[in-house]
Amino acid sequence: MEKENGAKPSSEEEMMERWRFGENKAVAAAGGRSIRATLNKVVSSVDENGPRPVIPLGHGDPSVFPSFRTTPIAEEAIVEAVRSAQFNNYAPTNGVLPARRAVAEYLSKDLPYKLSPDDVFLTAGCAQAIDILVSALARPNANILLPRPGFPMYEARCTYTNLEMRHFDLIPEQGWEVDLNQVEKLADENTVAIVIINPNNPCGSVLKYQHMEEIAKTARKLGVMVISDEVYDHLTFGSNPFIPMGVFGNVVPVLTLGAISKRWVVPGWRLGWIATTDPKGILRKTKVVDSIRSILDITTDPATFIQGAVPQIIEKTKDDFFNNIIHVLRDAAELCYNIIKDIKCITCPHKPEGSMFVMVKLNLSYLVDISDDVDFCSKLAKEESVIVLPGSALEMKNWLRITFAVEPTSLVVGLERLKSFCERHEKN
Amino acid sequence: MEKEKENAGKPLEEKWHFGHNKAAAAAGSRSIRGTLSKVIASVEETGPRPLIQLGHGDPSPFPSFRTTPIAEDAILEAVKSAQYNHYSPSSGLLPARRAVAEYLSKDIPYKLSSDDIFLTAGCAQAIDIVIAALARPDANILLPRPGFPLYDARCTFYNVEMRHFDLIPEQGWELDLDQVEKLTDENTVAIVLINPNNPSGSVLKYQHMEEIAKTARKLGIMVISDEAYGHLTFGSNPFIPMGVFGDVVPILTLGSISKRWVVPGWRLGWIAMTDPKGILSETKVIDSIRSILDITINPVTFIQGAIPQIIEKTKDDFFNNIIHVLRGAAELCYNKIKDIKCITCPHKPEGSMFVMVKLNLSYLVDISDDVDFCIKLAKEDSVIICPGSVLEMKNWLRITFAIEPASLEVGLERLKSFCERHGKN
Numbered sequence: 001m002e003k004e005n006g007a008k009p010s011s012e013e014e015m016m017e018r019w020r021f022g023e024n025k026a027v028a029a030a031g032g033r034s035i036r037a038t039l040n041k042v043v044s045s046v047d048e049n050g051p052r053p054v055i056p057l058g059h060g061d062p063s064v065f066p067s068f069r070t071t072p073i074a075e076e077a078i079v080e081a082v083r084s085a086q087f088n089n090y091a092p093t094n095g096v097l098p099a100r101r102a103v104a105e106y107l108s109k110d111l112p113y114k115l116s117p118d119d120v121f122l123t124a125g126c127a128q129a130i131d132i133l134v135s136a137l138a139r140p141n142a143n144i145l146l147p148r149p150g151f152p153m154y155e156a157r158c159t160y161t162n163l164e165m166r167h168f169d170l171i172p173e174q175g176w177e178v179d180l181n182q183v184e185k186l187a188d189e190n191t192v193a194i195v196i197i198n199p200n201n202p203c204g205s206v207l208k209y210q211h212m213e214e215i216a217k218t219a220r221k222l223g224v225m226v227i228s229d230e231v232y233d234h235l236t237f238g239s240n241p242f243i244p245m246g247v248f249g250n251v252v253p254v255l256t257l258g259a260i261s262k263r264w265v266v267p268g269w270r271l272g273w274i275a276t277t278d279p280k281g282i283l284r285k286t287k288v289v290d291s292i293r294s295i296l297d298i299t300t301d302p303a304t305f306i307q308g309a310v311p312q313i314i315e316k317t318k319d320d321f322f323n324n325i326i327h328v329l330r331d332a333a334e335l336c337y338n339i340i341k342d343i344k345c346i347t348c349p350h351k352p353e354g355s356m357f358v359m360v361k362l363n364l365s366y367l368v369d370i371s372d373d374v375d376f377c378s379k380l381a382k383e384e385s386v387i388v389l390p391g392s393a394l395e396m397k398n399w400l401r402i403t404f405a406v407e408p409t410s411l412v413v414g415l416e417r418l419k420s421f422c423e424r425h426e427k428n
Numbered sequence: 429m430e431k432e433k434e435n436a437g438k439p440l441e442e443k444w445h446f447g448h449n450k451a452a453a454a455a456g457s458r459s460i461r462g463t464l465s466k467v468i469a470s471v472e473e474t475g476p477r478p479l480i481q482l483g484h485g486d487p488s489p490f491p492s493f494r495t496t497p498i499a500e501d502a503i504l505e506a507v508k509s510a511q512y513n514h515y516s517p518s519s520g521l522l523p524a525r526r527a528v529a530e531y532l533s534k535d536i537p538y539k540l541s542s543d544d545i546f547l548t549a550g551c552a553q554a555i556d557i558v559i560a561a562l563a564r565p566d567a568n569i570l571l572p573r574p575g576f577p578l579y580d581a582r583c584t585f586y587n588v589e590m591r592h593f594d595l596i597p598e599q600g601w602e603l604d605l606d607q608v609e610k611l612t613d614e615n616t617v618a619i620v621l622i623n624p625n626n627p628s629g630s631v632l633k634y635q636h637m638e639e640i641a642k643t644a645r646k647l648g649i650m651v652i653s654d655e656a657y658g659h660l661t662f663g664s665n666p667f668i669p670m671g672v673f674g675d676v677v678p679i680l681t682l683g684s685i686s687k688r689w690v691v692p693g694w695r696l697g698w699i700a701m702t703d704p705k706g707i708l709s710e711t712k713v714i715d716s717i718r719s720i721l722d723i724t725i726n727p728v729t730f731i732q733g734a735i736p737q738i739i740e741k742t743k744d745d746f747f748n749n750i751i752h753v754l755r756g757a758a759e760l761c762y763n764k765i766k767d768i769k770c771i772t773c774p775h776k777p778e779g780s781m782f783v784m785v786k787l788n789l790s791y792l793v794d795i796s797d798d799v800d801f802c803i804k805l806a807k808e809d810s811v812i813i814c815p816g817s818v819l820e821m822k823n824w825l826r827i828t829f830a831i832e833p834a835s836l837e838v839g840l841e842r843l844k845s846f847c848e849r850h851g852k853n
Contacts, residue, residue, distance in 0.1 A: 019678070020648045021617040023712035024561055024719075031719025036518060063513040070513060078507050082500055088488040088691045093461055124549060124695075128725045135585075139449050156723040192446040223445045253444070266513045268729030270549075287448035294449070294456025298581040300553040303728050304693030 030160035038393040045381040055414030058387035065407040077312035087305035095122025099310035126259040136291040138163040145194040149394035172349035176205035199232040202401040204352025206240035216248035237330035238353020246277025253278040336404040356405035384417040455585035480839035483812035490832040502737035512730035520547025524735035561716040570619040574819035597774035601630035624657040627826040629777025631665040641673035662755035663778020671702030761829040764840040781830035809842040
């Protein structure tokens with residue numbers, strides 16, 4: 001690179017002086033809080049000569065496994081939409097009407113009131129729903145209540161938009177229920193919302209009716225809305241059934257987030273929604289809905305032909321398909337829970353009954369030369385080629401999040417290797 | 429219970445702590461979608477039919493513009509393989525990035541690698557990410573006027589100060605580089621170019637592009653070259669990617685398959701580092717882009733999966749046909765406008781899908797400005813045109829000619845008839 005007078009720059013400083021653009025540090029801070037970033041570090045520890053195959057028990061994406069393959073009906077719906085050539089155009093801001101109607105009807109099945117298509121805003125997956133919602137709520141001085149452990153996309157987006165975060169605990173000994181006393185202490189006049197993830201990532205817990213009712217009443221008392229992240233909706237296989245938070249929409253305004261990503265096992269299709277499960281219309285009256293629409297107006301949409309396929313996907317998928325996925329998850333969760341019971345240095349406080357994950361506690365006192373959860377996961381990746389997520393990524397140091405939604409045969413191999421790793425590093 | 433009684437009588441704003449986000453509203457108001465929906469709302473139920481859309485740039489529903497079956501087949505193959513239902517890696521699938529790198533490298537004097545490409549959900553998301561990456565406190569960015577309001581919306585959203593430089597109608601909509609130099613200060617980080625140009629339909633000449641590059645280097649700023657309409661030229665100036673001057677100044681090239689393949693609903697675009705000296709890496713701008721990509725959604729994985737086939741197998745016939753239709757439409761549009769007294773076209777369109785024309789209000793009775801013109805046109809003649817005010821050019825109009833040629837004729841006839849009806853005697 002030459003300077004105007006022909007001399008070459010002598011240092012990096014000169015480079016920085018010469019060019020006026022540079023790093024956005026705020027963004028770097030937000031990006032670091034992503035599961036992707038943490039998992040990339042763990043994965044980089046995998047040894048070239050280590051055991052094979054690599055077993056990914058770190059992230060929630062079973063779409064590549066035969067046991068989890070999506071229904072041909074969904075694939076057919078896409079094929080039809082593409083072939084029609086009716087969906088190559090830009091979509092309207094909120095999403096194409098037939099898709100919104102289909103989602104409204106789908107969600108209404110489990111609620112005591114009917115949603116209209118105008119209550120549904122299509123997003124490019126639940127991740128984009130979170131992005132849009134956090135931006136909509138990020139008024140100056142506002143704060144939001146987030147669960148710990150939680151889903152770091154919320155933290156990343158809050159960091160990025162300067163929406164202050166206040167974390168409340170999920171209580172392991174109480175089936176990972178919300179610590180509502182703590183919630184009341186954390187909330188103040190600037191608190192705008194509380195986020196609930198149910199069925200729960202990362203704990204695998206499913207909330208009970210009474211507890212959900214308490215959450216709703218508490219939120220109303222505090223004057224905050226509930227954001228109910230139901231991306232794992234209907235993926236329950238234990239004793240607690242899935243109950244949408246929208247059931248309490250008359251008690252407190254609820255924004256329900258969802259997607260086809262998990263139930264249909266197609267996270268790469270990027271089709272989700274924000275639904276105003278708020279029969280009293282409070283979110284509309286307070287213009288939160290306007291704020292969401294304003295952001296949607298300047299934001300990229302889900303692919304139009306995937307929107308076009310939604311009615312067929314939702315209406316024609318057979319229960320067989322759903323039941324089969326639940327069946328595979330149930331068995332995988334059982335397997336995971338049972339093998340962990342045999343591992344001395346790991347405790348599982350609550351048997352998973354939903355979603356694709358379980359949180360387990362690491363008992364470092366049983367281990368030699370493992371300093372913390374991150375160290376555990378790096379060494380496990382290196383020695384056994386098994387990937388597990390360090391709880392630190394979720395603000396739970398010395399815990400681990402294990403995904404059981406992988407091909408069952410791979411799960412067995414992975415858990416055996418985990419067990420063997422633990423035995424190797426355990427004190428005598 | 430007592431607090432609930434207390435709350436019962438309170439107005440909503442006191443009872444609930446959430447409410448309207450004015451900053452978001454300000455950003456959202458700067459959208460073409462928003463303004464056009466107001467114009468469309470003026471259309472009468474009993475007005476002329478069909479409705480003729482000359483307001484937005486989306487010819488995909490029209491038979492003359494239908495995308496190539498090769499693109500559709502590529503998508504179907506990718507879906508049916510069931511190999512692409514998973515989450516995508518942050519920058520996008522490697523084969524797709526490689527295909528885009530090769531595609532772009534054809535027209536520049538150096539080779540791009542797959543690492544120079546970041547896939548985005550359309551050019552719209554590319555704009556979002558790039559503005560976000562540059563949004564340091566106090567930074568300002570140079571934007572063209574007239575321009576593409578999404579830049580303004582995103583700058584408002586991310587609190588990046590905007591400084592507008594003019595495109596000069598009498599000079600083929602070239603940049604006013606004197607003004608650019610005056611607007612720049614030590615906090616200016618980038619200049620945005622849109623070439624081929626939306627909304628004016630102009631295509632930049634080599635020498636002018638070289639001047640732009642040298643000016644940017646002198647000022648220490650990068651160039652963001654929005655080439656969403658890349659290769660869509662049909663006049664005397666060929667399409668030249670700004671990346672040709674990547675040795676002179678660091679350039680971020682934005683693009684997508686939306687326009688050239690006429691599939692804006694597929695949401696597949698890119699940010700390309702056309703910066704052979706690696707300055708954007710050294711100054712960590714690329715790191716910022718990567719950080720954002722780590723917490724942002726990606727394009728649909730199976731659409732990424734189809735990209736190599738879409739790019740490599742589409743025949744020139746298809747591209748040539750689209751250009752042919754656009755050329756005919758631009759010609760038709762330009763000629764019709766010449767016959768309309770109250771509208772002047774300073775520069776015959778030679779690229780993209782639009783033309784900017786000036787409204788001469790002195791020839792009209794009872795039309796107060798461009799917005800009024802467009803609303804009345806929608807109401808009386810069911811023709812939608814974008815008011816120039818949305819693009820900061822009051823009393824100008826942006827007309828889209830990329831629609832079915834038969835409909836374009838009808839629309840332009842109705843426009844002419846409207847102008848005559850409202851013209852002074």
